[in-house]
Amino acid sequence: MLAKTNSCTLLGIEGYAVEVEVDISLGLPEFHLVGLPDTAVREAKDRVRAAIKNSGFTFPSQRITVNLAPADIRKEGSMFDLAIAMGILAASGEISQDKLNGLFFLGELSLDGSLRSVNGILPLASSLNPKECRHLFVPAANAVEAALANNVSVFGVDSLTDLVLFCKGEKELVPVDVKRTDQLALGKKSNYSEDFADVRGQESAKRALEIAAAGNHNVLLYGPPGSGKTMLARRLSTILPSMSLEESLEVTKIYSVAGLLPSDSPLIMERPFRSPHHSATAAGIVGGGRIPRPGEVSLAHNGVLFLDEFPEYSRQVLETLRQPLEDKIVTITRANASISYPCNFTLVAAMNPCPCGNYGNPFKECSCTPTQIKKYNQKASGPLVDRIDLQIEVPSLEIDKINKLSRGEPSAVIRSRVEDCRRLQRERYKGTATTANGNMNAQQLKKYCSLSKDAEKLLFSAFKHYGLSMRGRTKLLKVARTIADLEGETKICSHHIGEAIHYRCLDKHF
Ligand SMILES: Nc1ncnc2c1ncn2[C@@H]1O[C@H](COP(=O)(O)OP(=O)(O)OP(=O)(O)O)[C@@H](O)[C@H]1O
Ligand SMILES: [Mg+2]
Incomplete structure (x- = not known):
């Protein structure tokens, strides 16, 4: 029968x-x-x-x-x-x-x-x-x-x-x-265990992370050991706008396939934060296996991918990240099937200034040779760093100064500013594939990044002074657009460009 x-x-x-x-x-x-x-x-x-x-x-x-x-x-x-x-x-x-x-x-x-x-x-x-x-x-x-x-x-x-x-x-x-x-969706409240209020001082780094969250820009944190890079990066997901139900479902699907859903709360409502160890393989990062499973880039979808001690990752791993960063989708092909997983994440990379970590530290002496420092920085150079919009210096703070500083602004307050700014961008890019300033295409860049005369002049001199590449210029304009949006300005003025230049200050190292 x-x-x-x-x-x-x-x-x-x-x-x-x-x-x-x-x-x-x-x-x-x-x-x-x-x-x-x-x-x-x-x-x-x-x-x-x-x-x-x-x-x-x-x-x-x-x-x-x-x-x-x-x-x-x-x-x-x-x-x-x-x-x-x-x-x-x-x-x-x-x-x-x-x-x-x-x-x-x-x-x-x-x-x-x-x-x-x-x-x-x-x-x-x-x-x-x-x-x-x-x-x-x-x-x-x-x-x-x-x-x-x-x-x-x-x-x-x-x-x-x-x-x-x-x-x-x-x-x-x-x-x-x-x-x-x-x-579940209505009662949804992000319940992060970390908060920006825990970070004392580091105002400039916090401001840069707010810009990164507001415009969906990739970030490089650069500073000596113990200066708070990991602490700051972990808090980026707490100021990203809360996920819509569709976004939550997208993330939940990926975690469901990977078998990583918590059994008590099957809908993931918090933006993911993934920090793979630097010994991770390329397959672990982009996904793989005989039957391809989602990798770290997909598990970080709609959230943050944090690469701590960035120069320690193998060159092959860093190279494989290039395509997912551009396309926001990763396709793994095997003999019997080709499988795609979404991977729209914000990249946060962190590194020390040199192998011992003390180069440029006023309180500790650096024990590295100039060749070692050069080699270390060179490892982080190249196509991936080129895809990073904001380079943020995180200086070391003295312990007695930290204790005197008051608690910082809570994540919820920063997030509300970020959400306002994202709303403005959604309105601007309605009907296009772009969701935030960080993902603008060449046409949109031309259309929405018109500069005032003063700003144009400043950009030109920065271009010469820092020897910026054309890609560097594009990134600078995108960041300046986000800074202007945070202020509610339609035109990019010279002080927006000025602040954006400040976030490219490490170009000279690479
Ligand atoms: N600005 C700060 N406010 C409060 N606590 C801080 C601050 N900076 C650092 N700390 C404390 O120092 C600890 C170490 O910071 P963190 O691990 O973020 O340093 P790091 O820059 O990532 O160092 P490494 O380069 O070694 O990875 C934090 O867990 C935190 O307790
Ligand atoms: Mg760290």
């Missing part, structure tokens, strides 16, 4: 519907699974057999063939277990096929028939078409996450027995309240 059930599979963060066809025919007891399954899917045979038996149903001792269609998409993971088990029970006459039409099943079975949670439920559920899917059945632990997709009715199930009894009309199951998504 033939039976059909429905499930879905993931390619990157895109889900695709999969039809599970089960045929039971006379012959020696065999179990074949076809349709480009990977190892975890092939192992479903053993799990499903044990789960059906241990749930008190009869496992047919005939020839069973399971086909996962379409056969040209690679199926991975253990989420097909439930659909395969339901298909076998329908084909063996335990459940009527009519009851299964329009139902989708996702979930891993344990040998006793209970359901285990699986990764990627949100993108899987989001991909379902409500016209084809009447109800979606997922493990109870994944139910709220699936309901966030807000497109189909979702049931959380504890065991195979419960689901069979429900399909037979002998047990009642209640769908998850999909309105919960809105409640």
